[in-house]
Amino acid sequence: MERLLAILSDLHPDVDFATAEDLVDDGILDSLDIVTLVTEINGEFDVTIPAEEIVPENFNSAAALMALIEKLDEE
Amino acid sequence: MKKRILIAVCALLAMAILLGLLQALLMPKYRTNPEGALIGEYYAESGGHDVIFVGDCEVYESFIPAVLWKEYGISSYVRGSAQQLVWQSYYLLEETFRYEKPRAVVFNVLSLKYGTPQSEAFNRMTLDGMKWSTSKVSAILASMTEEESFVEYVFPLLRFHSRITSLTADDFRYAFSAPAVSLCGYLMQTGVKPMSEELASLEGPRLSDYTLPKTAMDYLEKMRVLCEENGCELILVKSPTNSWGYWWYDQWEEQIVEYAANHGLTYYNLIPLCEEIGIDWSKDTYDEGVHLNVYGAEKTSRYFGKLLTEQHGILDRRNESALASRWTERVTAYETQKKIMEEGNER
Amino acid sequence: MLFTSYGFIAFLALVFLAYYLVPKRWQWGLLLAASYAFYCFAGWECLIFILVTTLSAYGIARAMGYAAAKEEAYLALHREEMEKDARKKYRAAEKKKRFRILLAGLVLNFGVLAVLKYTGFVVFNLNSWFSFGENGLAIPDLLLPMGISFYTFQTMGYLIDVYRGKTTVEKNPARLALFVSFFPQLVQGPISRHSDLASQLYTPHSFDRRGFTFGVQRILWGYFKKLVIADRVLIAMRTLLDEPEQYRGAYVALLILLYSIQIYADFTGGIDITIGVAEALGIRLTENFERPFSSRSTKEYWRRWHITMGTWFTDYVFYPVSVCKPMMKLSKWSRKTLGNNVGKRVPVYLATVLTWFLTGLWHGAGWNFIVWGLLNCLVILISQELEPIYARFHGRFPRLTSSWGYGKFMAIRTFLLMGLIRSLDCYRDVGTTFRLWGSMVTTWNWGELGEGIFSLGLNAVDFLIVLGGCGVVAIVSSLSAKRSVRERLYDRPVLSWTLCGVLFLTILLLGAYGIGYDASQFIYNQF
C-alpha cells in the first residue's frame, strides 16, 4: 500500500491520498494522471491494468486502486 | 384528477379556436392582386346560369356576364383564375355541375400548353378559394408542385404563417368576410396602355416541340365527356389577345381544330376576328396587348353573345322576372364600378 | 425523413398511439418495425448496410460469448490441478482468441464505414498528390446511408463491451436490431451504451402521464430551437457562405457568432426532439449536452458538448491506446531517454492526438474536419502545459480569479475560441478559412456591418426573433441548471398548458419552415 501511496503523492504532493474518496469525480486525477498512474503501477506491481478497468470506481480512492491491483494479481 | 382533464380540454378547445382565428387572419385577402379571390366568390352567386366560362386570365378579362345579360339576356358566370391549368378547369366544372346545370360551358384553350404543374403561387390562388369536396382534393393532388404538401392545403395556416410579420389593415378588416372583387367572375380593368405597332408585329419564339402535352389533352377529353354526361355543350374558344409572350402557335391551332372536328365541338379562334369584333389595340388593352381592358372585353362579349344566341340556342331570359331583378342589380353594380374606376383613372 | 417534416410528425403520432395500444409484449417489436420503416423512408437501398452491421455484430457477439463460456467451463473443471500462472497463461490465450474475433467484427464494420464515407476523399487526394490529374482514378459516387457513423459506433461500442464483459450478449437478433436502429437516435445520436439502453428497450412500458407530457414538452422545446432560431439564422449564413470572398472582415466575425447560435440551436434542438421522443416512449437516453456555453476551458467544453461522442472516443480509443503494450514500452523507452518529465507525457499526448484526429475525421471526409480536430487537440494540450502557470496566477490573485467577472471572461473566451475553430465546418476549405480569419484583422469594415447585416436575407424583425429566442433559451437553461423547468411546471397545470400553448404558437407562426423558407437539412444529416 505504501508503494502505491508513494506513486500517488509523487503525482500530486499536495493531496492527502490516504483519506480522499473521489479522486476522479472531483477532477483531482485527470486523464494524464490516470495514464501515468497505470504505467507506474504496471511497472511497480508487475500487473497489466487493461483499458476496461479504467473506470471511476477503481480510481476514486487509494483503497479501490489497491483492491484492483490485488484482483489482477490473484487472477 | 377530474380538474386536470377539464383544464386539458379547455386548453385544447381554446387552442383550436385561436388557430381558426389566426388562419382567417393570415389567409391572403388578395385586395391588391384580386385575381386570387375570384374562385371563392362563385358560391354566393351560384345557380341560374346558362353559360359557365372556365379558363385562365384570358377568360376573366375577355367575357363580361353583365354585358351578355344586358345585350342578349344570357345568364352566365365566369369561373376563371390566374394561370388556371386544364385539370383545375376540369375539377372546377365537376364541382359546378353539383350546384347547377348550365346549357353551355366555354373553355379558353390557351392553358392546354401546360402539361405539368407550373407555380405554387397560382395553385394557391385557384385552389384555396374552392370549397372542400372530392373535386378540390383531386385538383390539389393533380396540381401540387415538388415543394408543396397536401397538409398545407388542409391547414393553410402552415403555408401562410410567415405573413404574421407583414400583416396589413386589410387582413384584420376582411378576416371573415370581404366584398366581391369581381362581377360574376369578370375582373374589370379600365386602364389603357396601347400596344405599339412594333410590338404587334412580334411573333412567339420558336419552340422545340409544338405538340400540346398529352396530360392536357387527356383532361380536355375528360372535360368533354363530363359536359356530355351533364347534358351541356362544351364550346372551345381562344380569346382575341395574342402577345408574343403568350403566342398562339399555328401548330397548336391545327391540333385544336382537328380535335374539335373529330369530336363535333365548335371552336372559335377570335384572334383573326379582331377587326370584326372591332378591337383597337391602341385603346382596348391595359398592358400593351397581353390582356383586354373593359372596353375590349365589352366588344368581345357583344360579339360572342351573338354567337351564343344564334349558333348555340342560348335563350334570352330577360322576360323571367325573378332572374331579371337579380341581373338588374348586377348590371347596375357593373356600371357603377365602371364609372368609379374611370373617374379614379382621370385623377 | 427530416425531423422538421410534416411526415415525421404524423409518423410520431402514429407510433405513440400504436405503442400504447398494442399489447405490452409487442411494444419492442413495434419499435423495431417503426425504426425500419423510418429508415426505409430515407432510402431503402441503404437497408443492406444496417442489416450487415446488425447481423455481423450479432454473430460476433455470440461467438465471443460462446468462447468465454467455454473458457469458464474449462477453468471450473480444472481449478485444482492448475497453478496460478498456468491459469493466467490459459486465460491470456483465450482472451487473445476472443480479441481476434472482435477484431474481425471491427474491421468489417469500420471497413464498411471507411469505404462508403472516405473513398472519395482518399481517391481525390491520391489524384492530387500523385498528380494523376485528368486521367486519375475516377472518384466513385457512393451512397452514404443515413446515420451510418452513429449506428456503427454504437454497435461497435456494444461489441467492445461484450469483449470486456461489461454487458450481456444479446441472444435475439431482432432485439439487437432494435438497439442498432432505434429510430430517434438514428439521425444524429446520442450514441448509447448497450448496458444502459438495451434493457429499457425491451421492458414493457405502460402509459405514464408524467413521462409522456415531459417527453412532448421536450419535443416542443426542440422544435422551438430548431425552427424558430436555427433555421432562421441559416438563411443569413447561406448568403455569407455562398461567396465567402465577398463577405470578409467583420462579416467573418458575424458568421462565427451566427454559426455558434445556429449549431447550438440545431444540434441541441435535434437532440431534445430525440430524447423527448424516447422519454414519451418511457425510454431514457443519455444527455448529449450540459449547458456547453458556460464551460470555462476547452477541456471542460468537450465534457459538455456532444458528451456521448466524447465518452465513446475516450473509452474505446484514448484509454486502450494509451495503456496498450507497445505504448507502455514506448513510454518506458522515452522516460529513459528523454527524462521522467517528458517521458511521462509521451503516451498521453500521442493518444490524445490520435483520438482528436479520428474525431475530426469522423465528423466528415475533408481536410477541414481533420484540421478542426487537431486544432482542438492543440488548444487542449497547450492549456494542459500552461496549467502550472495558471495555478500560480490563480494563487497570486485569488480574489480576482474567483470573482464572478473572471468566470464570465473565461466562458466568453472559450465560446469565442470554439466558435473560431468551428468555422472550419462552414468554409469547408482550410486555406479559405485561414485567409478569412486573417481578413478579420486586415480588412476593417465593422462600420459597414451596420446596414450590411440586413442585406443577408434577414430583416430587423428576424434578428429580433433570433435575439428573443436566444434570450428565452438562455433563461430556461439557467433555470433548469438547478431544477428542470418541466418539473417546476408539473404541479401547475394551468401555467404549464398556457406556456406550452404559447410555445406551440411561436413555433407555428415564427418557425422558419414551409414554402417561405426551404426546410434546412440537419447539419449532421449527411452523416
Add this chain to the structure above:
Amino acid sequence: MKKTAKRILAMILMLLLAMSVMACGKKESGDENETKGTQKGFAIQIDGVTIRLGEQAEKTLTALRTPLSQNELFDCGAGNSRMLYRYASFDLYTMKSGETEVIDQIEVKDDFCETEKGLCIGAEESAVVAAYGEATRKGEGSLTYVSGNQELTFDVENGQVVGIGLLRVTQ
C-alpha cells in the same frame, strides 16, 4: 507461420466482404451522356461575338451593339421574366430571375450570323449535312440537331437554309 497466414487470410476475406457490400452501394448515377453542351456545343457568331446558351447575358449584351428594341414579358407566377432583344440580323431571348439574366434562345434572321461551324442563311442543305451529319430530327422543311439540352434547327426551303434557331430542349 501457418496460423498467422490463416489470420491474414481471414482479414482479407472480411475486407472483400465489405467491398462487395459496397458494390451495391453505388448510386445508380446513370448520368445521361451530358456532353459538354456549353463549351463545345452550338453557338452563333456575329461580327466577332460568340453567343452561347446558358451564358450570363450581361457580358454578351455589352459586346453587341445596342439592340433595335428591348421588350420584357413579366410572368408573375414563376417570378421571372423573359426579355427579347431585337437586332437587325437576329433576335436574342433571355430568362431573367432576380439579377441573374441568362441567354435562353437565338433566332437568326439574315446571313451576317453564322453557326460555330460557319453555316449561315443561304447555305445549301447538303453543306449543313456535311458539317453536322445526320439530323437528330428531320421535319418537312427543317433539320434539327440535339446536343445535351440544346437544339439547333435549320429551316430549309428547296434545298436552301432560310432560318436558323438555337434553343433549349424542353421535356
